[in-house]
Amino acid sequence: MRLMMKRNFLILVISGIFLLSVFALAITLLTPEVTADTQAVSAANQLYQVGNYEDAQRIYEQLISQGVEDSTVYYNLGNTYFRQGDLGRAVLNFQRASQLNPRDPDIRANLELARTMADVPFTSTAPGPLSTLAEMTSRWLTLNETAILALAIWFLACFLFLSLRLLDGGKVRRILRYGAIVALLILALIGLSLGSRIFTESTQHNGVVVAPVVAVSSEPGEQFATDFSLSSGTEVSLVETRGNWARLAVPGDAIEGWIPLNSVETVAGGLLTRDTLL
Missing domain, CATH: 2.30.30.40 (SH3 Domains)
Structure with missing residues (x-):
């Protein structure tokens, strides 16, 4: 009996390590690899500080053309356009920055300011449950963060169900069972949110x-x-x-x-x- 418990515990440990390794690999694959050149960003920031917005704009756009996907670069680019009176491209780049970092208060504030200065009506995207759910989650999580969260909950649910099969004990099994049910419910909600985001971004x-x-x-x-x-x-x-x-x-x-x-x-x-x- 004790030998079986040790074996089951070892299986759980190995399974946990495996799931964590796969999860870490998934995070690596979902994280952009192209990072902004710090020297170029610093040079652009200095140009912006002295009021040379046009040259700062060119450096930020060059970084983006090289494949950099950085909310700070898009935010700073939006600021250069805003200072030059190009409100359309200011709104555009603040929107792009917001997609990469939706929780940043400065990005939100400048986007709203640019919208106000442009004096054009802004209305949320098309109605419907999928669009509404996608918009709600996009205010707090990027698409990659939603996918990573879904993976994390899925791995947790798998680990809990595996533990249910391998561990004995009435109280422990009840806790694991309730935990697995809660994890499945959360997974369903996040999965629906992820699916709505993918569908909305591919069709709208x-x-x-x-x-x-x-x-x-x-x-x-x-x-x-x-x-x-x-x-x-x-x-x-x-x-x-x-x-x-x-x-x-x-x-x-x-x-x-x-x-x-x-x-x-x-x-x-x-x-x-x-x-x-x-």
Whole structure:
């Protein structure tokens, strides 16, 4: 009996080490490897401090073009655009910074300030339970953090169920059983949140108008009638592209129309192209 308990305990220890190792590997794979050059960031920060916003902007954009995904770089880039009066690209880069670090109070504050200064209506994305759940979690967790949390709870649930099979004892088994049930419920909630985030980000393409003012046409082409216009900083949902035109919708408003591709950029990154929404 004692020998069996020792064997079961050893199995649990080995299993725990294995699960922790897999979890550590998953965290490594989900963490971006490209880090910002500290010297370049320092140089850009110094340029910003002395009011040379244009040169600071170029350094930050160069870092991003090299594959750097850093909320601080996007935040600082947004500040350079804000100082230069380009509110559209300020909102855009504060949005990108927020996606990488949604809990940062400075990013939130500057995003709201840029929206206020742009004086354009901001409405949450399309309604629906999946979109609502995705938006709620995106305010506190990045997509990678949500995936890591889901993995952690899954590993914990596996360990608890394995412990139930290997350990004896009425009180211990009851505690493990309740713990496993709670872990499964939390896993279901986080899994639903993760799935809604992936579905929303793959089907809804958010963008920001970066042209000072852009006329919205009823059809793709300059020869068609202009229905209304949008100002720099307006946040939109991108529906489709056709040639050098993009069809957009303004969240919260039952209005759609077409604008030139080069007048809007996607929050996911970069100018909108013909292949962006495919």
